[in-house]
Amino acid sequence: MSRISATFEKLAQERxxxxxxxxxAGDPSLHQCVPTMQAMVAGGADLIELGxxxxxxMADGPTIQRASERALKQGVSLSDVLDAxxxxxxxxxxxxxxxxxxxxxxxxxxxxxxxxxxxxAGVDGVLVVxxxxxxxxxxGALLSPRNIDSIFLLSPTSTDERIKEIAAMSTGYIYxxxxxxVTGASNIDVxxxxxxxxxxxxxxxxxVGVGFGxxxxxxxxxxxxxxxxxxxxxxxxEEIETSSESQAPAAVGAxxxxxxxxxxxxx
Amino acid sequence: MKxxxxxxxxxxxxxxxxxxxxxTLIAAIDELKRQYLRFRDDPEFQEEFAYELKHYVxxxxxxxxxxxxxxxxxxxxxxxxxxxxxxxxxxxxNNTVGQAMLARRMGKQRVIAETGAGQHGVxxxxxxxxxxxECVVYMGSEDVRRQAQNVYRMKLLGARVVPVESGSKTLKxxxxxxxxxxxxxxxxxxxxxxxxxxxxxxxxxxxxxNAVVGRECLVQMPEMAGRQPDVVLACVGGGSNAMGIFHSYxxxxxxRLMGVEAGxxxxxxxxxxxxxxxxxxxxxxxxxTYLLQDANGQIxxxxxxxxxLDYPGVGPEHAWLKDTGRAEYVAITDDEALNAFHTLCRMxxxxxxxxxxxxxxxxxxxxxxxxxxQILLVNLSGRGDKDMATxxxxxxxxx
Ligand SMILES: Cc1ncc(COP(=O)(O)O)c(C=O)c1O
Numbered sequence: 001m002s003r004i005s006a007t008f009e010k011l012a013q014e015r016x017x018x019x020x021x022x023x024x025a026g027d028p029s030l031h032q033c034v035p036t037m038q039a040m041v042a043g044g045a046d047l048i049e050l051g052x053x054x055x056x057x058m059a060d061g062p063t064i065q066r067a068s069e070r071a072l073k074q075g076v077s078l079s080d081v082l083d084a085x086x087x088x089x090x091x092x093x094x095x096x097x098x099x100x101x102x103x104x105x106x107x108x109x110x111x112x113x114x115x116x117x118x119x120x121a122g123v124d125g126v127l128v129v130x131x132x133x134x135x136x137x138x139x140g141a142l143l144s145p146r147n148i149d150s151i152f153l154l155s156p157t158s159t160d161e162r163i164k165e166i167a168a169m170s171t172g173y174i175y176x177x178x179x180x181x182v183t184g185a186s187n188i189d190v191x192x193x194x195x196x197x198x199x200x201x202x203x204x205x206x207x208v209g210v211g212f213g214x215x216x217x218x219x220x221x222x223x224x225x226x227x228x229x230x231x232x233x234x235x236x237x238e239e240i241e242t243s244s245e246s247q248a249p250a251a252v253g254a255x256x257x258x259x260x261x262x263x264x265x266x267x
Numbered sequence: 268m269k270x271x272x273x274x275x276x277x278x279x280x281x282x283x284x285x286x287x288x289x290x291t292l293i294a295a296i297d298e299l300k301r302q303y304l305r306f307r308d309d310p311e312f313q314e315e316f317a318y319e320l321k322h323y324v325x326x327x328x329x330x331x332x333x334x335x336x337x338x339x340x341x342x343x344x345x346x347x348x349x350x351x352x353x354x355x356x357x358x359x360x361n362n363t364v365g366q367a368m369l370a371r372r373m374g375k376q377r378v379i380a381e382t383g384a385g386q387h388g389v390x391x392x393x394x395x396x397x398x399x400x401e402c403v404v405y406m407g408s409e410d411v412r413r414q415a416q417n418v419y420r421m422k423l424l425g426a427r428v429v430p431v432e433s434g435s436k437t438l439k440x441x442x443x444x445x446x447x448x449x450x451x452x453x454x455x456x457x458x459x460x461x462x463x464x465x466x467x468x469x470x471x472x473x474x475x476x477n478a479v480v481g482r483e484c485l486v487q488m489p490e491m492a493g494r495q496p497d498v499v500l501a502c503v504g505g506g507s508n509a510m511g512i513f514h515s516y517x518x519x520x521x522x523r524l525m526g527v528e529a530g531x532x533x534x535x536x537x538x539x540x541x542x543x544x545x546x547x548x549x550x551x552x553x554x555x556t557y558l559l560q561d562a563n564g565q566i567x568x569x570x571x572x573x574x575x576l577d578y579p580g581v582g583p584e585h586a587w588l589k590d591t592g593r594a595e596y597v598a599i600t601d602d603e604a605l606n607a608f609h610t611l612c613r614m615x616x617x618x619x620x621x622x623x624x625x626x627x628x629x630x631x632x633x634x635x636x637x638x639x640x641q642i643l644l645v646n647l648s649g650r651g652d653k654d655m656a657t658x659x660x661x662x663x664x665x666x
Pocket of ligand 1: 355358623649
């Protein structure tokens, strides 16, 4: 069983929902990457989505774009991101790590080498934002023998046919994008999300998480009643942006802990 | 003659093209693909398109024999396909008319566009005014500065111009921003992409709307010169004017096709925008193609004197034509393009766009070594009025 499935299974037994923070590797600095991940876990994160910086993050709003720019200014590469995961694994063998990014840096490294290095580093899942199913299948064929999950996005505009196709390919969990728009937008409609998640869960074989636009404890709490996991991204990146470099891990840890408490309040 | 029917159903040109976008855009792209394929074969749509091209754009554009220029070079005859005479001054309007017609049929009230030189933005603002649609144009803040006149033209036409401050603040970032707008407003918004890039079906659709250029040449060249040209040349930014003139000629294998990229300060200097000449395959803006990127797969900043060529990618069909050898791609430097610009002004009384000057410069390079009865057909994709300030500044003149 993959580390991701094991995590969700344990959470299900405890009747808890997964809290999944996202941040961009190398923001605010490569040096703080592992400490930030550790602070996230200490604050109550169950799984970490680690963004691979890219010069043209077409699906991201201004907040995560700036995070990518800050990381790229320091020359952070995909190879550096993988090294950071290796370092994280020296102190934490339980928390799953999912890499999230765009196709080009992965293609530049080469899919085969990327898959190999993910396995060596201890990566548990990969989400390539701009891969169509055919390309994702080709990458997935390299990842699954290495016990690495392929995570996919679904959105409010996904058709039934599309949901079926993605559900059949997904391992680990499915990430439902809660709104029309880029990351960081904030026009989330909880009732609508609940309906959509039910639609996905009807065909999904894996847990369904929700993200994009979750900015406060109340939304996280409301959504954790309907989804298996809550992904918080832009709000965390804002916390990093407004903290000093040395304080960033602690600030992020505290923020995550607030989300954690809100999510566990109804248990 | 071999039949050429690229792309395949998924929008692939060999290994290039495709649909590399996030899930949030898939439904919109599928809908666009369905609608376009439907109207592509609809006689009523095609009839209206032909009518608009004739009466609004001013087609067919003439072919002009640049006799004095050819004479001075002492070799091949240079002919110019006069896209600069179109309404709004470039080939870009062919495509925006087609896409705006499609947007209307899809019931979209709002159109958005990205622009580099501002020509596509102007062409989009123009058709939006013509059809009474709301129009928002994304433009890198660096380009807003370089192309102030076109920014004002767009505003006159009723468009809102949004300066983009992210990344390198040029065309690629404007495209990112337009995509983000589209994801957010997909119900009522049609994204009019200005070149043969982006996810499928854009590369095919933009090519189809521009293919009128080459179709006209196929008829006009025998009328004018008694035969088809030996070489067809066009500048390549994203590649829409080049695909427009190349497409009908692809099956005519005796006609050489030559795409001319922006060599900037020289390909060796690293300051250029020659993705096909100096780039490597990768994925950007929804398709797989040649890109200017670093060893880590980050897109690098480009340079060209012409904002319209200042793009780190290129349409996927060009990537395929390059790999198959059906078209050749070369680079022309800023200085060579400027020289061609001034030469055409003085010898033929035509002020070309700096983009088109790149194609002309390549023709001027080749002509002397060719025979007098050989023919070079250059796509003069646009007029140079928009470039007055840039050219003057280069000569140390403040306007
Ligand atoms: C006159 C002219 N030619 C060429 C181009 C480059 O675009 P493409 O390569 O798509 O023809 C532009 C772009 O703005 C242009 O304005």
